[in-house]
Amino acid sequence: MVPDLLNYGKSFLNPALKILVPLLFLWGTYYAYRAVRRYPGEISKLMWALLLVGVTGFLANLFRYLGDIITLWKWGESVGFLMFGLVNLYAAWYAAGPLVKFIQQMLRQTTPTGGDR
Amino acid sequence: MIELFDYDKSWLNPGLKVLIVVLYIVVAYGYVRARRLYAGDLYRFFSIVFWMGTAGAVAALLRYFDHGLMFGFTKAFSLKWFQSLGYVVQAVLFLLAVRQIAKGVVPDIRDEVHDRPSSSAEERRPRGQEEKHT
Numbered sequence: 001m002v003p004d005l006l007n008y009g010k011s012f013l014n015p016a017l018k019i020l021v022p023l024l025f026l027w028g029t030y031y032a033y034r035a036v037r038r039y040p041g042e043i044s045k046l047m048w049a050l051l052l053v054g055v056t057g058f059l060a061n062l063f064r065y066l067g068d069i070i071t072l073w074k075w076g077e078s079v080g081f082l083m084f085g086l087v088n089l090y091a092a093w094y095a096a097g098p099l100v101k102f103i104q105q106m107l108r109q110t111t112p113t114g115g116d117r
Numbered sequence: 118m119i120e121l122f123d124y125d126k127s128w129l130n131p132g133l134k135v136l137i138v139v140l141y142i143v144v145a146y147g148y149v150r151a152r153r154l155y156a157g158d159l160y161r162f163f164s165i166v167f168w169m170g171t172a173g174a175v176a177a178l179l180r181y182f183d184h185g186l187m188f189g190f191t192k193a194f195s196l197k198w199f200q201s202l203g204y205v206v207q208a209v210l211f212l213l214a215v216r217q218i219a220k221g222v223v224p225d226i227r228d229e230v231h232d233r234p235s236s237s238a239e240e241r242r243p244r245g246q247e248e249k250h251t
Contacts, residue, residue, distance in 0.1 A: 002193040009192060020205065021208045031219040088173075
């Protein structure tokens, strides 16, 4: 016997958690937007990727909630999470590749000895 | 064609669920690789997003198993609770990561990328031609 609070079909916690998650992503998107404005140049591409991570995370989790109302919207959840993963992948690739090269290049140009720090 | 988009019958549904799990594992690996290349606050940032990717992978895996009836869970006490918790953890970690970046606790890289080039440009500029700051 499961208490009502832990009953997935009856508990208010189920829709509450489903609403909470997109709101957290929306809040994070706001911070990512602030980061986009704060950092110029090459690093802003990483911030733009984080902004898109926030938007896709928000949409995917919103469709997860809406999918309980209309089943067809669950496709939005699947596609949203797929997009969320792809944007994250871009962010990881960019941070590990082009951004590192850019920073190393900048350091070479700005270090008095001209070598790697 | 209609069956392809029938969420309960289509092979696309479990197919996408599996693809998303694999994608998140690759994402977590990508963030670990990125983390190795940085130090200080950016190392911390990539650690947080690594755990965000890991939480996403776990939640996506639990999503594939639906209510988890094969593991002894029921539709009332469902495995989906843990899926929900996974998504909450993922969202909180995303919030913490971008908050850290937005608050500017990575002044070291900001100095490298933004301030240093302008200071070196000033060094190359002849005296008496200082850049006007508005």
